[in-house]
Amino acid sequence: MTTIQQIAEKAQSAAQQLGIAKFDIYGSTIDETSVKVDQGKPDQVKASNRSSVTVRVWNSEGSVGITSTSDLDPSGLEMALKTAYEASEFGVKENVPDFSPEATAPLAQTVDAVAPQAPVASLLDTLIQAEQELKQAHPAIAAVPYNGLAQREISHFYLNSDGALRNEAYSLTSMYLYTKTEQEGKKPRSAGAFRISRKFDNLDIDGCLKEAAEKTISHLDYQKIPTGKYRVVFSPEAFLSLLGAFSNIFNAQSVLDKQSLSTPESIGTQIASPLLSLADDALHPENCDVTSFDGEGTPTRRVPLITDGVLTNFLHSAGTAKRFNTAPTGHANMGAKITVSPHFYHVLGGQNADPSFNLDTVDNVILVDDLQALHAGVKALQGAFSLPFDGWWIKDGKRISVESATVAGDFLTLLKSIVYVEPTEHLTPGGISPYIWVDELSVTGE
Numbered sequence: 070m071t072t073i074q075q076i077a078e079k080a081q082s083a084a085q086q087l088g089i090a091k092f093d094i095y096g097s098t099i100d101e102t103s104v105k106v107d108q109g110k111p112d113q114v115k116a117s118n119r120s121s122v123t124v125r126v127w128n129s130e131g132s133v134g135i136t137s138t139s140d141l142d143p144s145g146l147e148m149a150l151k152t153a154y155e156a157s158e159f160g161v162k163e164n165v166p167d168f169s170p171e172a173t174a175p176l177a178q179t180v181d182a183v184a185p186q187a188p189v190a191s192l193l194d195t196l197i198q199a200e201q202e203l204k205q206a207h208p209a210i211a212a213v214p215y216n217g218l219a220q221r222e223i224s225h226f227y228l229n230s231d232g233a234l235r236n237e238a239y240s241l242t243s244m245y246l247y248t249k250t251e252q253e254g255k256k257p258r259s260a261g262a263f264r265i266s267r268k269f270d271n272l273d274i275d276g277c278l279k280e281a282a283e284k285t286i287s288h289l290d291y292q293k294i295p296t297g298k299y300r301v302v303f304s305p306e307a308f309l310s311l312l313g314a315f316s317n318i319f320n321a322q323s324v325l326d327k328q329s330l331s332t333p334e335s336i337g338t339q340i341a342s343p344l345l346s347l348a349d350d351a352l353h354p355e356n357c358d359v360t361s362f363d364g365e366g367t368p369t370r371r372v373p374l375i376t377d378g379v380l381t382n383f384l385h386s387a388g389t390a391k392r393f394n395t396a397p398t399g400h401a402n403m404g405a406k407i408t409v410s411p412h413f414y415h416v417l418g419g420q421n422a423d424p425s426f427n428l429d430t431v432d433n434v435i436l437v438d439d440l441q442a443l444h445a446g447v448k449a450l451q452g453a454f455s456l457p458f459d460g461w462w463i464k465d466g467k468r469i470s471v472e473s474a475t476v477a478g479d480f481l482t483l484l485k486s487i488v489y490v491e492p493t494e495h496l497t498p499g500g501i502s503p504y505i506w507v508d509e510l511s512v513t514g515e
Contacts, residue, residue: 073226073236076141083147084230089126089154093168093229095364095403096122096141103219104192106200108212111193123364123403125166126153132160135405166407169387169397172233172366177352179361182239183222184268191269192218196244199278203246206282209289213281215247215261220269227366235362242269243498246281250289256472258291260284260459265357265498284438287461291470294462294514299435300488301476301510302428305495305502307437307458309414312347313499314447314454315480319349319374319382321389322409330452330481331380333393340380341484344419345505347375349384351399351412355496360412364403369412372398378484384409414500419490426489426506434463435512437476452480474514483507 076094084092098120105113120139124146127133134156138149196218204210224238247261262280266272303311315330318340323329331340351360351369362368365387373381385393386401386409402408428436439459446456455477461468489506 073228073234076146076226077228077234079141079143079146080150080228081230083143083150087147087151087154089150089230090129091127091230092125092150092153093172093227093233093366094122094124095225095227095366096120097223097225100222101219102186102189102192102221103217104189104196105217106193106196107214109197109201111197114189114193122149124149124153125403126150126157128154128157128160131165132157132162133166134158134160137404164388164392166386166388167391168229168231168233169365169367169401171368171387171397172227172229173231174368176235176361176368177370179237179352179359182267182359184240184242184270186220186222186240187242187269192220195274199244199246199274202278203248203282206278207250207286207289209250209252209258210248210282210285211251212249213246214249216245218242218244225360227362227364229366233366235366237361239359240268241357242266242272244272244274244277246277248281248285250285252289255289256291258285258288258470260288263498267357287468288459288470291472292462293472294435294469294474294512296513296515297511298509299433299512300431301435301437301507301512303505303507304436304438304460305416305504306497306499307440308416308502308505309497309500310440310443311454311480311483312414312416313411314443315449315452316411317449318380319384319411320409321383321385321393322407324383325389325392328450330450331383335380336383338380339378339485340481341375341378342487343378344487344490345375345378345484346373346417348373348415348417349400349411349413350415353413353415353501355501356413358413363399363401365397365401365407367397367399367401369399371415372400384411414502416490416494416500416502416505418492418494418503420492422492423489426491428463428466428504430466431463432465435471435476435510436461436463436468440476446475452482454478454480471514474512477511477513483510486510
C-alpha cells in the first residue's frame with residue numbers, strides 16, 4: 070500500500086516537473102463490508118473500496134485551481150496537479166483560499182483505532198441471530214425489514230508544499246435494526262435502534278436489540294392526540310437532529326454567504342435559555358468517528374458554541390477564520406469549494422436535578438423520540454420547522470403511543486423556551502445530549 074510519505078514525494082516530484090511551487094492535497098479511503106438479512110437468510114453482502122483525493126494548486130498570481138481524482142499513481146498525481154494548475158487561471162480573485170496557518174501545528178494524541186475486521190460469516194451469523202431474537206420478542210413483530218451490520222476502515226491524509234504531512238486511520242462497526250408489526254385491525258407500527266463502535270467485539274448488540282424491541286412494543290397501543298400547545302420533551306436523538314437541521318447558526322461560511330440565522334454580530338448575544346450549553350468536540354472520547362485534523366490539515370479541538378445560552382463561537386475553515394480575524398477551528402471540508410461542518414455535538418447536562426420534571430409523574434406532556442422528514446419539514450433560513458414524529462403522550466405518568474402527529478415551531482424561539490435540561494447525558498451516534506424540556510410547542514394531532 071502506498072504510504073503518505075511516498076505520496077508526498079511523488080507529488081513534490083511531479084510539481085517540480087510542472088513548475089508548480091504551491092499546492093496541497095487531501096485524500097480519504099474507505100474499505101467497507103456490509104451485510105443484510107431477510108427472514109433468517111443472507112439477503113445482501115457488499116464489499117467496496119471508495120477513495121477520493123482533492124488537489125489544489127496556486128499559480129504565480131495567487132489564484133487557486135481545484136480538481137479531484139482517485140488515482141494516486143505518479144501519472145495520476147501529475148495529471149491532477151496539471152489540471153488544477155490549468156484551472157487556477159479561472160480561480161476567484163477575491164478572498165482566495167490559502168494554507169491553514171495551523172497546517173503544521175501539533176495534533177492531539179488520539180488512540181490508534183484500527184481494529185481487525187471480523188469475517189463476513191460472523192457478521193451474517195450475528196445479524197441473523199439478532200433478527201430472530203427481535204421477532205421472538207413479541208408476537209406482533211412480524212419482520213425486521215430494515216437491518217444492517219457494517220464494518221469500515223477509514224483513512225485520510227493531508228499534505229502541502231510547505232511541509233505539512235498528516236495521516237490517520239481508524240475502524241468503525243455499526244448496526245441497525247428496524248421492525249414492522251402486524252396485528253389484526255391495527256395499523257403496522259415500526260421502531261428501530263442503531264449502535265456504533267470502534268470495533269466489532271465492542272458493539273452493543275444486546276442494547277440495540279433491547280431498544281428496538283421496547284420501542285416497538287410501546288407503540289402497539291396507540292391513539293390520536295388532540296391538537297394543541299404542549300410542553301414537549303425531546304429525546305437526545307431528536308434534539309441533536311434539530312441542531313443538525315439548523316447548524317447554519319454556527320457555520321461561519323453560511324454566515325458570510327448570508328445563508329444563516331446568525332450574522333457576524335450574533336457572537337456574544339443570548340440566543341437560548343441560560344440552561345443550554347453546547348460544544349462541538351471531534352476529540353470527545355465517546356466519539357467513534359474521531360478525527361484529529363480537517364480537510365485543510367487544521368487540528369480539531371473542542372469548540373464551545375453556546376455557553377449558558379450565549380452564542381460563543383462559529384465553526385471556521387482557514388478562509389472564514391481569516392475574514393473573521395480569528396483562528397480556524399478544524400471544521401473545513403476540502404472540495405470544489407471549502408465548506409464547513411460540525412463533527413460531534415455535545416449538549417451539556419443540567420447542573421441540578423428537579424423532581425418536578427420527571428417523565429414518570431408528569432401529566433399532558435409530549436415525549437418526542439424521533440423526528441422524521443427533516444429534509445422536507447425544515448426551513449433552515451427562516452428557522453421554522455414542522456415535522457412528523459414518533460413518540461408518546463404522557464398522561465398521569467403513563468406513556469401512550471402517538472398514532473400520528475407533527476410538532477412545529479420556530480427554532481430560535483424553541484431554544485429560548487427551554488425550561489429544563491436533564492443532568493444525565495446520553496451517547497448517540499451523532500453526539501451527546503440529555504433530554505431537553507421545552508414549553509409551549511404546537512402539536513397537530515387529530
